[in-house]
Amino acid sequence: MHQDTAGTGSRWRRWSDDGPRRDLVDAVVILALGALLLAVGLVDVTPDDLRPLGAPPAGGHLVLLAVGCVLVALKRRAPLVALAAGTALVVLDLAWGGSLALLLVGWDLLFAATLWVSPRARTVLWTLAGTVCVVGAVLAAEATRDLRVLVYAAIQLGALLLVPMWWADNVRQKTALADAERERAEAAARTAALERRRAADAARLAAADRHEAVQAERAAMARDLHDVIAGHLSTIAIHAGGALAARPDPVRDRGALEQVRVSAVESLTEMRAMIELLRADAPAEPVTAPGRLAGLHRLVAQAAGAGADVALDVDPGALDPPSSAAVEQAVHRIAQEALTNAAKHAPGQPVAVRLDAPDGGLVLRVRNPLAPGPVPPADPLLRAGTGLVTMAERAEALGGSFRAGPRDGTWHVRAALPRPAAADARTVPGGEDVRPARPAEDHA
Known part of the structure; x- marks a missing residue:
């Protein structure tokens, strides 16, 4: 039922929209209404002495x-031709006495011509219609020698000729305004869409x-870790090769194996951190040695x-025992970036750097007063806009936290990182192998 109603509504819109189908509907309506007017006898609107052709045929x-x-x-195909032919029909009908049915046809054709023709043709139509109204009223007054007839004739002719033309002009102007408003809205929508895009x-x-x-910074960090792992693997290879080349000695061989195990465990620790930071499509860059905590003084x-x-x-507790290379590198790089930011955004202000080791972790704090006045903007080519993001990602990638921002006129940078041991095994005097608890258990 819903589909049938929708289909009926769609068909009605096709017939009611302005177009050739609408013209056919208008023709049918005028034919039905005109036939009704003729059937009730609304004919002979002109006096008998103004009927040159007499009574019409049946x-x-x-x-x-x-x-x-x-x-x-x-009428839509040629409005002026249709108006000229319709005018001839109205004149012929008036010669037979006239009827309201043909006046309906004349009104519709005059309205359509005024609505659709060019501005010059519309001016000509207004001129002709005004001339007919004036001349017709004057001739009627001259024939009757009555001033009232002049007024009546002018009103009647104006209603017949000028009202449909005025209506058409009004519709034309409103349509033009609506089209202009729609175009302006569409242009604004296109502009807004372009701005959004x-x-x-x-x-x-x-x-x-x-x-x-x-990603480039992560790739550089991963390559730094690669250097550390390569160093551990080289240590393993050297100790293993020395043990194999020398004569068997249980004490020496045990010490070599212990060192090999320590280096292997450290390599695995660094490899876990490197897997989180590797980037397959990183561009080639020079490999640099990772920064360590001992490099803070530098x-x-x-x-x-x-x-x-x-x-x-x-x-002192932050350096002993040593932390993993990944943690020390992150602290080193965060301190380096914080000092760089302080030099750029608060030049000349004192900077305080402190490294603590509370609860088995590492906490780096960098503080500097904010610049008292406006600071000259840095060269845009030297600003990447990722310093704080990179520092936060360095800390969070290792399970830590990072905060940075102003407080009480001072810029604070705080990075807290967990502190896994540099190796999971230690050698104690006497050659005994002692396995410490895992870092998570030590920190608990």
Whole structure:
């Protein structure tokens, strides 16, 4: 039932929309209404002395109505031709006494012509219609010598000729305004869509730049870990080769095997961290040695050599026992990035760097007062915009946390990282192998 109703509504919209089908509907309606007017006798609208052709033949008015309705159905193809033919039919009908049925045809054709023709043709139509109204009223007044007839004739002719034309002009203007408003709305929608697309493209480009920078940094970290693992494997190979080349000695061989085990466990620890950081499609870059905690003094010295006022305070417990290479490298790189940011955004301000080892972990704090006045913007080519993101990812990749931001006029950077042991085995005096508890158990 719903589908039938929808289909009926769709068919009605096709017939009621403005177009050739609508013209055919208008013709049928005018034919039916005109036939009804003729049937009730609404004819002979002109006086007897103004009928040059006398009485019409039987069915003459109906034939003229049928021809006029054909013109109404075809008016869209040639409005001026249809109006000229319709005017001839109305004049002929008036010569037979006239009828309201043909006046309906004339109104519709005059309305359509005024609505669809060019501005120049519309001006000509208005001129002709106004002339007919004035001349007709004057002739009627002259014939009757009555001023009231002049007014009546002018009103009647204006109603017959000027009202449909005025209506058509009004519809034309409203249609033009509606079209202009629709075009303006469509243009605004297209502009908004373009702006949204441009903003989305800019966001994607920015995200791609950030992603590329972060991935490049991760790849560099992974290559640094590769150096550490290569060093451990080289140690394993050297001790194993020395033990195989020398004569059997239980004490020496046990010590070599212990060292091999220590290096192997450290390699596995570093390999686990490297797997999380590797990036297959990273561009080739020079391999550099990873930074360690012992290098913090060198970072501070480099910053001081560049003119910064940097104070370093390291808890002795943070260096003994040593941490894994991944953790020490992360602390080293976070401190390096924090010092770089302080030099860029708060030049000349003192910087305090502190490394603590609470509860078996490592906590790095970097603080510097905010610049009191406006700071000259850094060179855009030297700003990657990923410093804080990279520091956070370094800490979080190893199970730690990272915070950075202003507080009480001071910029605070805090990175907390867990501290797994550098090896899972230790050698105690007497050559006994002692296996410590796992880091998670030590930290509990």
